[in-house]
Amino acid sequence: MQYYLNGFRGGDPDVMNAAPGRRDRTPYAPLPDKVDVLIVGCGPAGLCLAAQLSQFPEIDTMIIERKPGPIEKGQADGVNTRTMEMFQAFGFAETVKRESYWVNQTTFWTPDPNNPAHIRRIGRVQDVPDDSSEMPHTLLNQARVHELFLDVARNSPARLEPDYGWALRDLTIETSTDDHPVTVTLENTGVNAGETTVVRANYVVGCDGARSNVRKAIGGDLHGDAAHQAWGVMDILANTDFPDVRQKCLVTSAEEGNVLILPREGGYLFRMYVELDKLNPDERVSNRNLTADHIIAAANRIMKPYSIDVKEVVWWSIYEIGHRLTDRFDDVPDSDRATRTPRVFTAGDACHTHSPKAGQGMNVSMQDTFNLGWKLAHVLLGRAEASLLHTYSAERWTEAKRLIETDHAWARIMSAPPGESELDGSDMPRFQKQFIENLPFTGGLAVKYDPSRLVGPPTHQELATGEEIGRRFHSAPVVRVSDAMQMQLGHVAEADGRWRIYAFAGRHDSSAPGSPIHNLTDWLANDPASPVVKYARPDEDIDGLIDLRAVFQQTFDALHYEDIPALLKPEKGKYGLQDHEKVFCVDHKGAGDIFDMRGIDRARGCMVVVRPDQYIAHVLPLDGFEELSRFFDGVLTRPAND
Amino acid sequence: MQYYLNGFRGGDPDVMNAAPGRRDRTPYAPLPDKVDVLIVGCGPAGLCLAAQLSQFPEIDTMIIERKPGPIEKGQADGVNTRTMEMFQAFGFAETVKRESYWVNQTTFWTPDPNNPAHIRRIGRVQDVPDDSSEMPHTLLNQARVHELFLDVARNSPARLEPDYGWALRDLTIETSTDDHPVTVTLENTGVNAGETTVVRANYVVGCDGARSNVRKAIGGDLHGDAAHQAWGVMDILANTDFPDVRQKCLVTSAEEGNVLILPREGGYLFRMYVELDKLNPDERVSNRNLTADHIIAAANRIMKPYSIDVKEVVWWSIYEIGHRLTDRFDDVPDSDRATRTPRVFTAGDACHTHSPKAGQGMNVSMQDTFNLGWKLAHVLLGRAEASLLHTYSAERWTEAKRLIETDHAWARIMSAPPGESELDGSDMPRFQKQFIENLPFTGGLAVKYDPSRLVGPPTHQELATGEEIGRRFHSAPVVRVSDAMQMQLGHVAEADGRWRIYAFAGRHDSSAPGSPIHNLTDWLANDPASPVVKYARPDEDIDGLIDLRAVFQQTFDALHYEDIPALLKPEKGKYGLQDHEKVFCVDHKGAGDIFDMRGIDRARGCMVVVRPDQYIAHVLPLDGFEELSRFFDGVLTRPAND
Numbered sequence A, B: 001m002q003y004y005l006n007g008f009r010g011g012d013p014d015v016m017n018a019a020p021g022r023r024d025r026t027p028y029a030p031l032p033d034k035v036d037v038l039i040v041g042c043g044p045a046g047l048c049l050a051a052q053l054s055q056f057p058e059i060d061t062m063i064i065e066r067k068p069g070p071i072e073k074g075q076a077d078g079v080n081t082r083t084m085e086m087f088q089a090f091g092f093a094e095t096v097k098r099e100s101y102w103v104n105q106t107t108f109w110t111p112d113p114n115n116p117a118h119i120r121r122i123g124r125v126q127d128v129p130d131d132s133s134e135m136p137h138t139l140l141n142q143a144r145v146h147e148l149f150l151d152v153a154r155n156s157p158a159r160l161e162p163d164y165g166w167a168l169r170d171l172t173i174e175t176s177t178d179d180h181p182v183t184v185t186l187e188n189t190g191v192n193a194g195e196t197t198v199v200r201a202n203y204v205v206g207c208d209g210a211r212s213n214v215r216k217a218i219g220g221d222l223h224g225d226a227a228h229q230a231w232g233v234m235d236i237l238a239n240t241d242f243p244d245v246r247q248k249c250l251v252t253s254a255e256e257g258n259v260l261i262l263p264r265e266g267g268y269l270f271r272m273y274v275e276l277d278k279l280n281p282d283e284r285v286s287n288r289n290l291t292a293d294h295i296i297a298a299a300n301r302i303m304k305p306y307s308i309d310v311k312e313v314v315w316w317s318i319y320e321i322g323h324r325l326t327d328r329f330d331d332v333p334d335s336d337r338a339t340r341t342p343r344v345f346t347a348g349d350a351c352h353t354h355s356p357k358a359g360q361g362m363n364v365s366m367q368d369t370f371n372l373g374w375k376l377a378h379v380l381l382g383r384a385e386a387s388l389l390h391t392y393s394a395e396r397w398t399e400a401k402r403l404i405e406t407d408h409a410w411a412r413i414m415s416a417p418p419g420e421s422e423l424d425g426s427d428m429p430r431f432q433k434q435f436i437e438n439l440p441f442t443g444g445l446a447v448k449y450d451p452s453r454l455v456g457p458p459t460h461q462e463l464a465t466g467e468e469i470g471r472r473f474h475s476a477p478v479v480r481v482s483d484a485m486q487m488q489l490g491h492v493a494e495a496d497g498r499w500r501i502y503a504f505a506g507r508h509d510s511s512a513p514g515s516p517i518h519n520l521t522d523w524l525a526n527d528p529a530s531p532v533v534k535y536a537r538p539d540e541d542i543d544g545l546i547d548l549r550a551v552f553q554q555t556f557d558a559l560h561y562e563d564i565p566a567l568l569k570p571e572k573g574k575y576g577l578q579d580h581e582k583v584f585c586v587d588h589k590g591a592g593d594i595f596d597m598r599g600i601d602r603a604r605g606c607m608v609v610v611r612p613d614q615y616i617a618h619v620l621p622l623d624g625f626e627e628l629s630r631f632f633d634g635v636l637t638r639p640a641n642d
């Protein structure tokens, strides 16, 4: 991590220098009248967006929450590998890795054919396939994830904090103005309950959960399963003779239904999901009267011959949810797309819901706003036209739809009676096979955005077969040349709204003057058509918007750091200090060769252009100047003062 | 990391539940009259001890500091691998890994024979030899290390915080009583400067630096180099064309002296040490009038043809220090050892000082008090006789002496004129060779305690040739059986004052009943001669003092967790919850086989007994019951209420 660019400052480096001119936050200070962005709801979607926008103190962001303060426990707990990669960009992946449970293996239990009243283990699957991500799949209390985002926002230049105890009641959009066109009525839910106030915003993002008022205000409905599926879920401290209690388990009993076991952070806690549809008919009808004791009793019936001795029920709930989706994630109907740009968005559960079985709800909600955050920042900072905001709904709706379809298929298989799903002719039971097939989905790694102004055509995809355009940039090991640091290339990407270009050098390129890497940096630094020249602002560092990194095939000690071109050692910040963290080479200590691992053309090298949300926008030859120029011209606008 | 043992509690798991009955810390509350331990000085030695003792809220610990608050910058910055291993036990190694600079390579520069006025690189050395430690060698502002210890103390059950603005003036020891025999006079250095107060303590630990008043009070002198060696040191934000500015460098010029470059945290900052003895004679005489500008000018002369353009001098100092040592680190002269036990100790710079060249000062200071902390806790909690405290001075004095000798030899080589040290007949220059030879010392890994009541004889050393008795336990990769977690075995050791027994199973032992591991656990859990039976307290968990872990040679999926004996799945805490983190097996994913890496006898297995400070106390056969019993009888005492 890089810090002290603008001078030394003692203390925790995650606490950034506060920007001037922040809102008065002393007690009883009034709410602002106008903001750039109003985020509604402090769930994972809202907090991820707040953490992202708080990096830009020029943007006036407000986040409200109906509840009086942060939640303490319960709700979702699955953090997939893709989300962990995003947490890395926000700076707290290491904290999550340390505190959380890691899902290394998933085991499968079905009725013992010799004694169908008893379950027995029939298989194990490595939960994160080798090299599918450098990150683990983890499980951690949703409340803790909230806290980590809150810390990011609190420590940001904007020192952003939520306004608790305020609920959005309604909103209206005045399409005829660009000056804070959204008028929002907020209602106090705290000491002055019922009191209302009005805030005007340039943009409103409804992260207000499945009963979203924002969605209703822009005329959205959730469509999908009419029949809700009910799950009993409990987080417990308990003893058991079940040997796999510290592994993720899918347990299918012959007569008593299914259980999903999710070990949790801290080594003692675990979660059990019990599918309530499979309960005895008399229990099912009275779902609403179920208590934790019913869930415990059901779990004990399903787990026979093992038993669970519960010592503390930390949290429990009957979680009823279907797979549902709205028609669009913003306020602009298809018919108006050509004439106006969105002002109001929905994200997370507000626009799509998922069953907890695949553990997607929290992940996909955060990925929504990670997609939206940088786009809002680009538009509000004048880096892109407002039409960029159309891509949010386009990209995320398609993904939500795909996910729901996968989720659906999985739910059918999971719920099929054991006789049917268990043996499929082959050795491996059908649901284990399906589980393995689903891993890219559950890991969040199957997301692939369609070609658009933000996702280039696959013309040169063969130059980097393992970095597919439209998918997330797949990190791999490298060594940083200046200090021989072994690290993950993907970890240079911070949640800072910047684009990255990874320039992979061809075999013979050791960055001597005249080499393709030099030609690229010369063009990028000097040519009027270069996006760096065109879109950099006079008041920011040369890498303030587009951050170039290079990766060589030699080992670090075979390169001459003195020959590296200036754009790869740019002088930055108030002192013009050299940045020495732009140049990499292949790992020489056995972690793997990034060129081989990601199918990079060793002879020709290539450029991989990566969006601020870590998705691959383009793969181009090292001399693909014109295509690079054209791509960025389709996304960015010149600084207004040009 | 394990938490929630005594019930769920939201928030940061590093913040432990506060113990009842803590000192009144509201403003203007008076200082206590009596404490168990008074620590003098908030440097690395004092803070490490405070962090350690704060884990035992039953022990009343006070730490004072003459200054008005924590330092902000400067002083030492080297954290060697051994210290990183200790930080792991305190829970903040990951934070340091993330924030710090990692010393991966050290490079050597000497005058170019063709142009002796210019330096050129003559070699590189990998700074941490492969598998010498699982930890990196890092560089980080000493002030930040202080903060991380302060956080541990603040978040501990004792919620320990320093009392700033109080200096120890004097102390007296009343040898005739055991009730708080040390009387300490403190002087206020803050608003009420000059005001004095008296505190009585059972133990006083002088961590009060090179001019220690505590040392003086117990009649200690520092002996050693009469001639102080002066170094100019500066932490700077600067640009340079020197290509290795992000590597640790030893630079020797032909005429202008030597420079040591230490890149630092954050990617921009670096430190330069300039040996002032090599300055022009006119500069040398006026050492006292030197400024940062002189140091910068000297550095620029030494570094030719490269130059350094300094943008901010964050901190600079003329650091004059020799290699010096007191006769003993406690108040008991040799003549009195048989008749009384220590009441006052010195640690860190208070009893030994080192040149900064090998970066040992801060490390060795913390290792002193890590050695002392658990011993004080054992005695104050009635787990051991007070005579245990004699071992502190015995062990640490010998180490300090050895280190000073190595340091001395190194200083001589480093300072030798280039002609002499450069080429030694062989290819590699003498100082590079010596540097490589010294790596175990500079890494802190050469420490080896002599046989004593705390360090058993090497009778069975051949059972674990890579885990040498008297040295620190050398961690290696394992997989935790309950959840297939890949991890470092050594990372189970926390700074919690507990002993650990690692039982390595023989080849055929899969923990079926009747196996050697079962025999060991049966004996440990039930035999009246077992140290677990003898020294466990009725009010604590069965692993409250001696923590048994087992390591098997099979892969995790070949073991039957249900067969693991109860002592390896003990029920703990207020609910009697099972602990599932005691059983390990070899790593099956290529990280290495711990039996091979550490020379464990595959046929017979063995026990490795490890002290609370991570040093190996004994290596024994799995059925070495009698020797195990005898060893612990020499260290521990039975609970008083037995």
Ligand SMILES: Cc1cc2nc3c(=O)[nH]c(=O)nc-3n(C[C@H](O)[C@H](O)[C@H](O)COP(=O)(O)OP(=O)(O)OC[C@H]3O[C@@H](n4cnc5c(N)ncnc54)[C@H](O)[C@@H]3O)c2cc1C
Residues within 6 Å of the ligand: A040, A041, A042, A043, A044, A045, A046, A064, A065, A066, A067, A074, A075, A076, A077, A078, A142, A166, A167, A168, A169, A207, A208, A209, A210, A211, A212, A213, A233, A317, A319, A347, A348, A349, A350, A355, A356, A359, A360, A361, A362, A365
């Ligand atoms: C009780 C409960 C139990 C759940 N259990 C599970 C589970 O077991 N497993 C699982 O995978 N997922 C579970 N989920 C779902 C999971 O938590 C969500 O998928 C995830 O939190 C979605 O994040 P979000 O930010 O979109 O919405 P949410 O987390 O629902 O956040 C919405 C926030 O907006 C606030 N809000 C709502 N309306 C307004 C308003 N008008 N004004 C201001 N604030 C408002 C809400 O108070 C809430 O804090 C559960 C959700 C709930 C509510």
Ligand SMILES: Cc1cc2nc3c(=O)[nH]c(=O)nc-3n(C[C@H](O)[C@H](O)[C@H](O)COP(=O)(O)OP(=O)(O)OC[C@H]3O[C@@H](n4cnc5c(N)ncnc54)[C@H](O)[C@@H]3O)c2cc1C
Residues within 6 Å of the ligand: B040, B041, B042, B043, B044, B045, B046, B064, B065, B066, B067, B074, B075, B076, B077, B078, B142, B166, B167, B168, B169, B207, B208, B209, B210, B211, B212, B213, B233, B317, B319, B347, B348, B349, B350, B355, B356, B359, B360, B361, B362, B365
């Ligand atoms: C100015 C300075 C510069 C240094 N520069 C370097 C360097 O460049 N490189 C390097 O490797 N090492 C350097 N060191 C040495 C390194 O900091 C020490 O080796 C290390 O801090 C030793 O830790 P310690 O806890 O034993 O003592 P210290 O860190 O010296 O801590 C002692 C503490 O006790 C306090 N104290 C002293 N007397 C009293 C009293 N009577 N009552 C109460 N409190 C008291 C002091 O204020 C101080 O906070 C430097 C030290 C100093 C002081």
